[in-house]
Amino acid sequence: MKIPLAHIHVRAAERPEGYVEDVLSKGRVDGDFLEIDDVAYAGLVEKYQGGVLFPEPTLRDVLVNASTALARFIKAGCPVLSQEDIHRRSAVCTGKHEARPCSEWSTDGLYAHCALCGCSKLKMWLATEKCPLGKWPC
Numbered sequence: 001m002k003i004p005l006a007h008i009h010v011r012a013a014e015r016p017e018g019y020v021e022d023v024l025s026k027g028r029v030d031g032d033f034l035e036i037d038d039v040a041y042a043g044l045v046e047k048y049q050g051g052v053l054f055p056e057p058t059l060r061d062v063l064v065n066a067s068t069a070l071a072r073f074i075k076a077g078c079p080v081l082s083q084e085d086i087h088r089r090s091a092v093c094t095g096k097h098e099a100r101p102c103s104e105w106s107t108d109g110l111y112a113h114c115a116l117c118g119c120s121k122l123k124m125w126l127a128t129e130k131c132p133l134g135k136w137p138c
């Protein structure tokens with residue numbers, strides 16, 4: 001299986017020191033991904049969580065994130081980006097305009113979304129939002 005390196009670094013914030021080095025030592029880095037076999041992956045799941053190692057946001061997480069983003073947007077006076085800036089953000093996430101899609105962009109499930117925050121393309125319109133990996137600014 002292939003795990004985006006960005007996922008590993010984001011999860012490190014919730015894991016003990018040495019987590020990234022431990023996970024990387026169990027596989028082989030290939031570009032933006034860690035290739036890891038099923039046995040090694042299962043060992044990491046057992047060691048760090050006893051469950052899913054790299055879960056996507058739950059429905060609750062998505063609703064909390066969306067509510068927080070909406071509150072931030074309203075408090076700031078509802079600032080919306082220009083069409084040019086929205087297209088620029090969209091290109092980074094979805095890979096349109098001949099760019100590669102972000103490894104976190106997912107078209108699985110009910111709607112296309114960022115697998116890190118669970119947000120849809122709507123987030124790209126809001127000037128108060130930013131990419132959790134800093135790939136596009138606020």
Ligand code: SF4
Pocket residue numbers: 092093102103104105113114115116117130131132133134135136
């Ligand atoms: S918001 Fe950031 S991390 Fe999420 S898909 Fe877009 S570029 Fe990737």
